Amino acid sequence: MSLNAKLRWSVFTLVIITGLGLYAAGPWPNTKDVQRAPLPQQISVASCPRERTEPWKVPALEHIVSIAYQGGWLVAIDSEGRTWSYLAQPSEGCAGAPQRVYMGRHAGDEDPSSTRMHKIASSASEAIGLSNDGRVVRWYNDRVNDACPHGSRQPGTCQDRIADVRRDMTDVSRSHEHLLAVDREGAVWSEGMNDCGQLGRFDGQGQFSPESRGYGRVPGLPKITAVATGSRYSAALDEEGRVWGWGNLSTSWALAGGIYHAEPMAPLCRPAGRSAMGLDETPHVLPMQVTGLPPVRLIDMFQNFVLAIDRDGHPWAWGYDECGVTGRDPKALAAQVTFQRQPQRIEGMPSLLAVSAGVRHALFLDKNGVVWATGNDGAGQLGAMVPRHTDPRQCASSEELGADENYSEVPVKVPSLPPIVGIAAGRDRSAALDRDGHVWIWGRNR
Template identity: 30%
Template sequence: MLGKRISLAVLISIIAVISVNSVFAQKENSAISTSKAVIGDLNGDFKFDSIDCALMKMYLLGMIKSFEVEDELYAADVNGDTLINSVDFAYMKKMLLGMITEFPKKSMEGFVQVACGEYHTIALKKDGTVWTWGYNSYGQLGLGEAGEIERIPKKIEGLEDVIKVAAGSRHSLALKKDGTVWAWGYNYYGQLGDESNIRRNTPVQVKGLTGVKDIDAGDFFSVALRDDGTVWGWGYNYKGQIGCGTGINSNVPLQTVGVSNITQISAGDEHVLALDKDKNVWGWGAGDKGQLGNGTAASFLRIPEKLSSFTEVKSVKAGTMVSAAIKEDGTLWIWGDNTYGIMGNSRNINSSPVQRKDISGIKAVELNQYCAAALKNDGTVWTWGKNINGILGLGTALDSQIPSVVSGTGDVEVISCGKTHMAIIKSDGTLWTWGYNIYGQLGNGNVDYITEPVTINGISNISKISCGGKHVLAIDENKTLWAWGNNDYLQLIDDVGLSAESGSNDYCIPFAVKSEKDVKDIVAAFNRTLVVYEDEEVWIYAAKNTVAGDEQSVYLPYKIEGLEGVTDVSVGKNHILALKDDGYVYSAGNSYWGQLGDGSQTHHNSYSETFNLTKAKGLTNIVAVAAGSEHSVALKNDGTVWTWGSNQFGELAHGNDTFSLEPMQAEGLENICAISAGNNYNLALKEDGTVWAWGDNTYGQLGNGSTYKTNVPVQVDGLENIVKIIAGRDSSFAITKDGDVWAWGKNNCGQLGDGTTQNRLTPVKIDAFKGCKSIVSGMDFTMVLMNDGTVIGVGSNVSGVMTLGFSDRSFIPIEVKIK
């Protein structure tokens, strides 16, 4: 190996550094040896224990360059993102402490079947759960909501004991082991079979269909094979896809006539193939390209017809205007549309089966209009045809009329071909995809098309982000807290422990924060972090008494008592505001300018084991709070705004520059539905969709075309139909009901996302942020949470907040790799 040997003394010292205690020892004793590679095994002893955790720490500190195992990427990349970094180390420590029972990479293995729709993908795991990703405009992912593209796999909750899945153009099917069929997605033609034509975003049971052993989905219709050998169909039927003798659509299953003793079915775009117990092939539906194999190119057949003189067939496959069969001897036969040379001859249409003689030993075949894919008995995958968007998986964009092997295959067990992409499952249960990806159908987290297989990892969506001065926090869908950026004050709730030994307090790579409780909400502000847990406990983290504003060198966290029922929290430079469900506002920290709002300048920062709270004076029926640098803002349920604290920039909107020790109503603001506080200025959103601003305007953050401060609210120029506002440090953002994003104010590092470093005195539209879920702003940088759960950042890379790995800035929004 390239890595150098390490001494026992060094190893012991490293173990000591990471505090391998009795808990670790107990985990070691339970480690199970095995003869195959183990995730987390870095020293080659076929088990994961504290020694491996120590080796990972040494690797991250630069003490070693590699590990004593042959496949170190498989072993060390425990979260499955193809990187070896502090995130993997954090997961290793969680495993040793018993906080998790398996690594994230493991959770995305165990697939047994995959089905590719037009722009979406469905995968079945051996535990009977179903995972989906890709295009979701019609609810075809079954996740409860339609519209949002999912770029990574998500589990369909409540759908269990599934033994097979099928993907139509815009709908999906699942067969349970009890013989019932479930459907979801597009239903205009009744293809869900639930006696309606209503789109379903979650699985519904197909009516009156039991004892089913096989299913498949065409473009806009569905078919099922029952235990008694009968075939049933429903949905679009103009060309006779149901095989019931008519061309009338049906939203309930109807029996296909004229066939019995069927053992296998396959649905193409608009036709169906069936194999009977005597190994004969039957076809019905569309036949205009010869795809029924009956020697003609008839428009359609509404009653099944047997292919004459074509026997000893092992399996059949219907594609897009093309069909295929594998005979018992492993030979491959294809018929139908031959525009792109799938059959290996020069005829545009072949209405009878044609043997593809240059490939044999076939186990399974998949087809679409442009290409074919064959799985051989040796586990290799071979593709040929037109190579649109790299669908052949050959690493190029060139067409291939001759079957060519897809690199990296050899242990494949399952293949599936959609209209634009392909998927395979290997013998180890991992799932690989390639091809067109504009709708995220490859499940690899982006939208770039791929010309060769890539594995699907266990990335989880981010549900919320928050920016401090130089650090960032994020909560994922599993309620795990992630942190990165500056850690001078230990505001990252450091679990990895690298900063003291590496000489750097900056984390350019996000890491998972150790916690025994699920995280409900986060607030990152200046140089500290506030966390609200699911049990409603509120904790503040920092290394100095920064909330109090002094230099007391003590390590927090401190629990804030008395905040049960907290509904909103906001953190200023040296104070905290908390809103409880009783409508009252509670505060703590520095009150030099009266920002605590209790009528005094008494600080409430006496730390023991808890945090000392006070109550803002005279405020009731509050629905939202916002803390600026040294001032405070509250919104009442009657639409009025109340402010207190520092007022040197007019940020209280009282018509003067006098600070206030207790809340007073802001002038000129009525029918307000949202507030946001920046450094020394504020934004307010009216019910009519207009935005109003007041306070400091040095960088144009008020958006009224000037740089003059104002102590009364002014309307932001040119904005209407706004539904969300964000006041950053000195940069402002607004989101319209159509998802458009507008930005203005400070832009010295490109933090507005408009590709320049020019301050904007009036709002400019930011196309890169369109369709985002939320925006947060730090010290000259901006983080944007997109609807698909990805995070993009722009501006300064101070302390590595952009995860670029160097201290620089980006004028163009880039994706932030959370995991």
């Protein structure tokens, strides 16, 4: 072997031995210590969180004065009376973008004469609210970015399906199948489906008719200040603090967050009807005073239970107690009594300013700006860690049958929020409005 060959072989052997020694000595260098050029971040829409279990501030929604959930959309009014619609849908950055709702026909620049909104209400379907001159206005959040059908075909934000139903209204509420409105004289008007008597009026011959009907006045009520609608139930608050109810609150289709419900517009009540749990499922047309309540100053309802705050700031609830939303543990009760016929006070919170009913959870706002919550937490809509209950019969998943979801019948504080002045609960999501006009959301994100 030549001298050069021997030299090359010696160098090669030394490299191999040194490498083996380093491998045996280990460990390998930490990748954090290795300087590398940063890679551009690619955010996949599919990676956007399905739930937000902690409150998150919505970007680009500022100077907001009022919020409500309408279907899966969050609707907001700003300090100028302009209306915004927001869906935290999957998008680049996982944020989505608020959309301006123009109460006119043309897209593009703002129309100075466009309708300004004064009040918006929770709704299970279309968006609804009151203009600043007392008109009932309805629109569709999922169509605010459609191309305008009249004149210009350029895409933009426009509305051509507004229905100015009546003027001089002071309150409005809409379920999926019916609507209530209060005029300045304190009279209640109703329209829509009437299968459970939720319109509160008979036909021209004084007979009950389950068919859908146009606008008409609800007779037999004192002067009313506020109304609330559930799936097949109507509630009204009079100026003396009494609560009145008609229709049917105990239809069993509402159980499990609407999993077992019939098709939209399908009649649910029937004469002498009884549910599988032995509950009344007959129509009740005549408004009746809800007994067992002290004087009340506000009411709220979204689907199958009613919330109220009395004049001392105490919360009350009645209706279905799914997931402990009314403050009672359904796991400790027989299935036959998960429906709470009489109002019961919810304990464990200081004096309250506001309540908001979702489908199976509720939000409460106390006088110190703190938000509390009860009910289902399957999507993080309570915003707090709650004990896990394992009785799927009492709190079945809204997403799939047979599963079970966390819930709390004990009011829990929603953490990580600044001082709050407004709240809104939806189907499986929650929102709050802080003192600076910013909106915070948590729960189902898409």
